Amino acid sequence: MNILIIGPSWVGDMVMSQSLYKRLLEKHPNAKIDVLAPAWCKPILERMPEVRNAIEMPVGHGQFDLATRWTLGKNLRSNGYTHAYILPNSAKSALIPLFAKIPKRTGWKGEMRYGLLNDLRPDRKVFQYMVERYVALAHSKSDMLSEVSLADTPFPKLTVDxxxxxxxxxxxxxxxxxxxxxxxxxxxxxxxxxxxxxxxxxxxxxxxxxxxxxxxxxxxxxxxxxxxxxxxxxxxxxxxxxxxxxxxxxxxxxxxxxxxxxxxxxxxxxxxxxxxxxxxxxxxxxxxxxxxxxxxxxxxxxxxxxxxxxxxxxxxxxxxxxxxxxxxxxxxxxxxxxxxxxxxxxxxx
Missing domain, CATH: 3.40.50.2000 (Glycogen Phosphorylase B;)
Incomplete structure (x- = not known):
């Protein structure tokens, strides 16, 4: 698996997203994980040993800027990603993986994401905790309810210099x-x-x-x-x-x-x-x-x-x-x- 994560934009959410990366590597030890996120996230992501590369998101939080998203997605095609996991719930956050022609694009149902995601999870509220909602994306739609709970979730652990x-x-x-x-x-x-x-x-x-x-x-x-x-x-x-x-x-x-x-x-x-x-x-x-x-x-x-x-x-x-x-x-x-x-x-x- 060669994975692109569309990461969240808040500090706490970014830290919690590490639990997803840990679970992905538990299930697929040879997977490579890159995370597309705002520039401020890069130092945090560099403290996550599960992440290969932090890719700077050139579009500001809340901005649409279709042309920049198209250009970035097109440039990412050469990385040969096989899977994308989209953590934000907006439609625009799902555009870059589509433009990058990533075959499998996984995320929760959000605003007008039909067609943008082809592994669409219907109701994130079936999980109580936000971190469970992240980790569930590493599991199949049919297995996630039986395999994901807070008690079994790998907690974030940033490295310390x-x-x-x-x-x-x-x-x-x-x-x-x-x-x-x-x-x-x-x-x-x-x-x-x-x-x-x-x-x-x-x-x-x-x-x-x-x-x-x-x-x-x-x-x-x-x-x-x-x-x-x-x-x-x-x-x-x-x-x-x-x-x-x-x-x-x-x-x-x-x-x-x-x-x-x-x-x-x-x-x-x-x-x-x-x-x-x-x-x-x-x-x-x-x-x-x-x-x-x-x-x-x-x-x-x-x-x-x-x-x-x-x-x-x-x-x-x-x-x-x-x-x-x-x-x-x-x-x-x-x-x-x-x-x-x-x-x-x-x-x-």
């Missing part, structure tokens, strides 16, 4: 002799996934007082959130809090998260990264649900309120109160850190 990790720790002046705790307070999806800054600051303060160091992770868009957390920590403790938001590349964040003993995180792309590099995870859920996109690790504690209106899966709170997040007390979350060795399987939440 220890030399780069050490260089990053030295660059930011982090004491390697003291336990490092990560906090990922952002969420690209929207504010209904973000636990309040004052709650994170409360947790960070207590952890620093207990002798830990804190690293705040995020992208450039998260700098106002992370700075608010730093400002809420007592000034004499701030020297043990390192705000790395916007100061690291995504791949540096992978290596730095691997250096953390525990990571407190919203349901975000970095949550999935942290899970894939072996950190203990305390995952905080607001509008979303661990019944759909849990951290794929056996070292996880999941916490959420039982408020009636969650999960709503909205970007912003429909009622404007964000009680699903505000009413989740810092001590409740911190209590999960007291027993980091007690693992909770995501499907038991």
């Amino acid at each position: 220890l030399a780069n990790q050490q260089a990053c720790l030295e660059k930011f002046g982090i004491d390697t002799g003291k336990r490092l705790i990560g906090i990922c307070p952002g969420a690209e999806f929207g504010p209904a996934k973000r636990w309040p800054e004052n709650h994170y600051a409360d947790v960070a303060t207590k952890l620093i007082e207990a002798g830990n160091q804190i690293c705040l992770f995020g992208g450039p868009k998260d700098t106002s959130v992370t700075q608010s957390i730093v400002d809420l920590i007592p000034e004499d403790l701030q020297r043990n809090c390192f705000d790395l938001a916007g100061k690291t590349s995504l791949i540096d964040a992978v290596d730095m998260l691997a250096a953390c003993h525990t990571v407190f995180t919203n349901d975000s792309g970095l949550m999935h990264v942290a899970a894939s590099v072996g950190a203990n995870i305390v995952a905080i859920y607001g509008s979303s649900s661990p019944q759909y996109t849990p951290p794929l690790t056996d070292k996880v504690q999941v916490v959420n309120t039982d408020i009636e209106c969650r999960p709503c899966f909205k970007r912003e709170c429909p009622f404007g109160h964000l009680k699903c997040l505000k009413d989740l007390a810092p001590q409740t979350v911190l209590n999960l850190y007291q027993h980091p060795s007690q693992s909770v399987q995501p499907d038991n939440q």
Whole structure:
């Protein structure tokens, strides 16, 4: 098998897609897997030993640009792909494999994909978890329901560059002799996934007082959130809090998260990264649900309120109160850190 994957565009989804690549190689050990994805994905894909090549998608997320898709598909014909797996649900995402004349094109039923896919799976909702929906594509339509479950799914595992990790720790002046705790307070999806800054600051303060160091992770868009957390920590403790938001590349964040003993995180792309590099995870859920996109690790504690209106899966709170997040007390979350060795399987939440 010579395989082209049309990859997802979100960090967490890209990490979870590694489970599909693992399953494909379990079933076809000699298969070659290339992934077509946005440029930012390349460093992540290079940390997946299952992937031969990361091919940059020249069309931006949400853009149609038929001419560019046609040209890329035509150029890919020389690679001789035998199979394509299309992970996004849009019609446009299925065009390049068609233009590349790949004989077998597999994906879930989405918007107007009849004819674009010739191995069309009818209803992705037969699987509860997103990662199951990815992995199911590696199985035949007739066998996938009996052969795919979260319990048997190979979890993502990104490789870690220890030399780069050490260089990053030295660059930011982090004491390697003291336990490092990560906090990922952002969420690209929207504010209904973000636990309040004052709650994170409360947790960070207590952890620093207990002798830990804190690293705040995020992208450039998260700098106002992370700075608010730093400002809420007592000034004499701030020297043990390192705000790395916007100061690291995504791949540096992978290596730095691997250096953390525990990571407190919203349901975000970095949550999935942290899970894939072996950190203990305390995952905080607001509008979303661990019944759909849990951290794929056996070292996880999941916490959420039982408020009636969650999960709503909205970007912003429909009622404007964000009680699903505000009413989740810092001590409740911190209590999960007291027993980091007690693992909770995501499907038991």
